[in-house]
Amino acid sequence: xxxxxxxxxxxxxxERIGVVPDVSALEMHVESARLAVADxxxxxxxxxxxxxxxxxxxxxxxxxxxxxxxxxxxxxxGCSFLVHVRHAAAAIAAGQxxxxxxxxxxxxxxxxxxxxxxxxxxSPMGQFEAPYGISGPPTLFPIGVLRYMKExxxxxxxxxxxxxxxxxxxxxxxxxxxxxxxxxxxxxxxPMIAYPMHLLECCLVxxxxxxxxxxxxxxxxxxxxxKRPVYVLGAGEAAETPLVSMMEDFTTSKAFRFSSRSAFAxxxxxxxxxxxxxxxxxxxxxxxxxxxxxxxVGRGEAGDFxxxxxxxxxxxxxxxxxxGGLSYTHTGMYGMFLIQESVRQLRGExxxxxxxxxxxxxxxxxxxxxxxxxxxxxxxxAAGR
Amino acid sequence: xxxxxxxxxxxxxxxxxxxxxRYWQGTARGELWIQRCGACGRSYxxxxxxxxxxxxxxxxxxxxxxxxxLHTYVISHRPAPGFARGTPYAIAVVExxxxxxMMTNIVGVxxxxxxxxxxxxxxxxxxxxxxxxxxxxxxxxxxx
Numbered sequence: 464x465x466x467x468x469x470x471x472x473x474x475x476x477x478e479r480i481g482v483v484p485d486v487s488a489l490e491m492h493v494e495s496a497r498l499a500v501a502d503x504x505x506x507x508x509x510x511x512x513x514x515x516x517x518x519x520x521x522x523x524x525x526x527x528x529x530x531x532x533x534x535x536x537x538x539x540x541g542c543s544f545l546v547h548v549r550h551a552a553a554a555i556a557a558g559q560x561x562x563x564x565x566x567x568x569x570x571x572x573x574x575x576x577x578x579x580x581x582x583x584x585x586s587p588m589g590q591f592e593a594p595y596g597i598s599g600p601p602t603l604f605p606i607g608v609l610r611y612m613k614e615x616x617x618x619x620x621x622x623x624x625x626x627x628x629x630x631x632x633x634x635x636x637x638x639x640x641x642x643x644x645x646x647x648x649x650x651x652x653x654p655m656i657a658y659p660m661h662l663l664e665c666c667l668v669x670x671x672x673x674x675x676x677x678x679x680x681x682x683x684x685x686x687x688x689x690k691r692p693v694y695v696l697g698a699g700e701a702a703e704t705p706l707v708s709m710m711e712d713f714t715t716s717k718a719f720r721f722s723s724r725s726a727f728a729x730x731x732x733x734x735x736x737x738x739x740x741x742x743x744x745x746x747x748x749x750x751x752x753x754x755x756x757x758x759x760v761g762r763g764e765a766g767d768f769x770x771x772x773x774x775x776x777x778x779x780x781x782x783x784x785x786x787g788g789l790s791y792t793h794t795g796m797y798g799m800f801l802i803q804e805s806v807r808q809l810r811g812e813x814x815x816x817x818x819x820x821x822x823x824x825x826x827x828x829x830x831x832x833x834x835x836x837x838x839x840x841x842x843x844x845a846a847g848r
Numbered sequence: 849x850x851x852x853x854x855x856x857x858x859x860x861x862x863x864x865x866x867x868x869x870r871y872w873q874g875t876a877r878g879e880l881w882i883q884r885c886g887a888c889g890r891s892y893x894x895x896x897x898x899x900x901x902x903x904x905x906x907x908x909x910x911x912x913x914x915x916x917x918l919h920t921y922v923i924s925h926r927p928a929p930g931f932a933r934g935t936p937y938a939i940a941v942v943e944x945x946x947x948x949x950m951m952t953n954i955v956g957v958x959x960x961x962x963x964x965x966x967x968x969x970x971x972x973x974x975x976x977x978x979x980x981x982x983x984x985x986x987x988x989x990x991x992x
Contacts, residue, residue: 585863591894592951593860594977595939598928602939610920613966658923658936658961708941708951709894713920 466680468846469552470692473503473676474806477568480671480792481640487576491568491672492523499674504688505562510676512563514551516543517796523566533560539702540829541743541796544675545836548802549698551677561682567799568672575670587706600745604831605660607713608748612659614714614763617751619659621766623650625747626663626789628775633786635776635815640667641790664747666788666797673799675806680846693809694846696822697730697839699723707831716828718835719756723826726837727758732822734759737839739808739823740780741801744787750774753826754782757837781817784808798827798836805840821845859930861978868895870909875981880912880972882948893948914972916942916985919949923959934959942970942985956986 475498477483477491486494492515500507512533513524520534535550537543544567551563570577583589597603611617627647633639645663653662683692701721704710711717727733734757742753754765759780768774774782785791785804792800805823807813822845827836864872871894874881884891887904891912898905921940924931931937938959943949955973957963969988974981 582860584861585865587894589860590862590864590868594862594982595951595953596859596924596928596931596937597939598924598926601926602922602924606922606939606941607920609922609966655925657925660922706894708949713941
């Protein structure tokens, strides 16, 4: 009987991440694609599906000499790549394609071959947000944090404990951009960017890329690669609003809730079954929202949970073990790096490896709480349960 | 004038579209107009040709009272073009008396955490952005 469950058989990041001023965004896609296909033990000619965001999948495919018969250009911000995995899994299950290559490359810092950032003054954002002095995500994404603080009593110190916890991971990750341990006082003493967010509560801005190869479990068994396949146990996607100012409730993400609900239902798992967690941390409040919206803790409990060390090394729920967007890297659409770290942890090859990870959840966000994508990934043992 | 300041740049100017034109005609007169659904009775913002709550297209324009409460905000230390002279400044979301929320700036009070209390009472005012007027909010004069 055929096994059309989706597995990730190849995963790789560009050799250099961080500050890479001599490589274009497109070249980042291509380099990571070649590395991921090699990681899978496949040849480029085996790829029949291409998915990416931020650039046309046709441009990536053509550069690589692929004439794809499956393309996915879904662009919903930084969670796009998690959504691409979900779509690839569905297409593979339906028999529409066999080997899907998902690529990310972004010259977020050096802006080499990167499209200009433009604001359409006739768009909803151009009419109803831009006139009030917004200047990029730091002035938009955290706009609900004060509301959350008032509703749930989150303190500035608890918020500052998020980057502190993640540095405890990145100190052991050689590829991370920032690896020095931090204290809460260090965070609160860093420059104010957009009150209540300090510099160290805002993500990095970097260059880099990553790619994945997704295929069916039966193909992975028939043509085994050098690495153990990582199973897609469940996936979800959701969208709430193109404007952060129109969020239904500023203390919770509807997209996080809906997307994760789908993923848990498909996987037949609950938060307590997750060994390792990645939550897209463009800003320090995102892991707090994510822990609550995904059901790992109750409403208003995440600040204490993180400050008490539960997500730090040795804690009960290892989270953002690469150091996250706050310490590892953040190219702009960081979601690809969530998946990469989940795959590394499940393969047992992460720099800051957590022992015995069988189930890893990656939660992505797109735009400013605009959209979300969730992947629950597992080892073959977890998939066989 | 028109939002130009010492930095030499101008604040972003909104460009109306057919579905938002009446809103901008209202702000030019110093009036805040929102839409109300004839089917479910709820008011909404931003302007669009159908109710986001129930999908009805039976919607009418109504003038808002201009009374609002401060729902949430950030105080930006990174000035957008035209905002350098007023930095740091609050980018806020207010909740109108009628229910909908909207992004805005807060005027007539120091934009500091000490002065900006969530849920404080506000009333609408208007400021130029190029050839348009945008609603901004100041502490309510009749606040208890």
